[in-house]
Amino acid sequence: MSTNCKHPLTTLYKTERGVVFRCPGCNHFNVVFGPIILPHDAGGFLALKRLVETLEPDGNPSTHIGKRCYHLQAAGGQVGLAFTPDEIEELRALLTGAAAMNELDGMLKTTTLGPAAPAAEA
Numbered sequence: 703m704s705t706n707c708k709h710p711l712t713t714l715y716k717t718e719r720g721v722v723f724r725c726p727g728c729n730h731f732n733v734v735f736g737p738i739i740l741p742h743d744a745g746g747f748l749a750l751k752r753l754v755e756t757l758e759p760d761g762n763p764s765t766h767i768g769k770r771c772y773h774l775q776a777a778g779g780q781v782g783l784a785f786t787p788d789e790i791e792e793l794r795a796l797l798t799g800a801a802a803m804n805e806l807d808g809m810l811k812t813t814t815l816g817p818a819a820p821a822a823e824a
Contacts, residue, residue: 715800722800
C-alpha cells in the first residue's frame with residue numbers, strides 16, 4: 703500500500719462525519735472519519751469493512767472510554783481507536799456505501815451497453 707499517491711483522489715461516498723476517497727489511478731483508498739485518516743489498498747479497505755461490520759462492543763466496562771465501547775486497533779496495534787455506538791453505526795454505513803459505490807463503478811467500467819435501441823414507432 704502506497705501512501706504517496708500523486709493522483710487526484712475522487713470522493714467515493716460521504717456521510718455527516720466521514721468520507722471515503724479513492725484514487726482511480728492506483729485504486730488506493732483513504733477512509734476519513736472525524737480526525738482519523740486510514741489509508742488502504744483495495745484489499746485493506748475490504749478487510750476494514752469486514753472488521754467494522756463484525757465489531758462487537760468491549761464487554762469489560764473498565765476499558766470503556768466514556769460511551770466509547772467499540773475498540774479497533776490500527777497501525778499494527780500501535781494505534782487504538784475507540785467509538786461510540788452511534789459512531790460505529792455511521793462508520794459501518796460509510797464503509798458499506800463506499801464499497802457499494804466502488805462495486806458499481808467497477809461494473810459500469812466493464813459493462814458495454816451496446817448501441818442505442820431504435821425509437822419505437824407511434
